[in-house]
Amino acid sequence: MGLCGRGWAGVLRAAGSGPRLLCLWARGAGGGAPPRSPGELGRYSQRGPSCAPRRQAWPGPPQARGVSRPGPFARGQEQERRRRNKTVLTYVVAAAVGMVGMSYAAVPLYRLYCQATGLGGSAVAGHGSDQIETMEPVKDRIIKVTFNADVHASLHWNFRPQQTEIYVVPGETALAFYKAKNSTDKPVIGISTYNVVPFEAGQYFNKIQCFCFEEQRLNPQEEVDMPVFFFIDPEFAEDPRMAKVDLITLSYTFFEAKGGHKLPLPGYQK
């Protein structure tokens, strides 16, 4: 502390750093200890690692706090900072590009995922076959299901339901029949789709097996029974929006299938 006495105190105090510690460091460590801060290093870079009074070599009190003299260490710091900034910028740009790429890749990847797991775009609470095994019928909620049958004008089939209505409860599997007759003299291939009204109830209407979405061929003057095996999800009884729904209408429409024309199936399955 003696050497870091009056002579130095004024200068060092003006510089605003820890004078005693710096002197100690300079004298004791002999230049091996790390600097307190980069600014400090810049300021005192001109001095050697000793507190010997070399005032003439001392560049003088710094003009302003923030200005760093362009000594070799300072330049190194500057370059180091620039390089760091560039690295950070590169990472940020790479992340942005990655995000854009991921959003493009998401579409085919999701399709693959759906094919693998068989969700088919339906994010409704799972109605897999294990659910059918374990579901319990909700016996106090009787729902009337009415049936409707339509054909497209160009399809000359006689298509009608074999029962006008059926009373089911949620959680119970039910069977219903439609009948179709080909009244022409040529074999005709038809394909059907269905609709459930009210729309919100449609998500609870699960068909285990039916005759829709696949080509069905009828020979001339042939009449067949077409069954629909379905159930209403037990969660229907717990949905507050369905509290007033007592009537569900299932409507099938048959179209003529043009040969070789492959219809896209709903969802991503198949």
Added chain:
Amino acid sequence: MSTAMTFGTKSFTPRPPDKGAFPLDHFGECKGFKEKFMKCLRENSFENALCRQESKEYLECRMERQLMAKEPLEKLGFKDLIDEKSEAEHNKL
């Protein structure tokens, strides 16, 4: 076709059936079972719960004649009917 209801209302998206489509019964092999089921429905004023035994028999007929993929009946929701049957057999013994 733009009414007040077109935006924001949930539209219906048809879903393919869980187990695919029934092959057509061109030869009417299970017609007898179907007639029994329809008769039961008409007699019971179209209550499904009372005619489940007949629907089970119709599906069993289909499975026997390769018109439907064979599956254990519990998976088709007939667990209660099978339990009853096994109980009845148990009591008989």
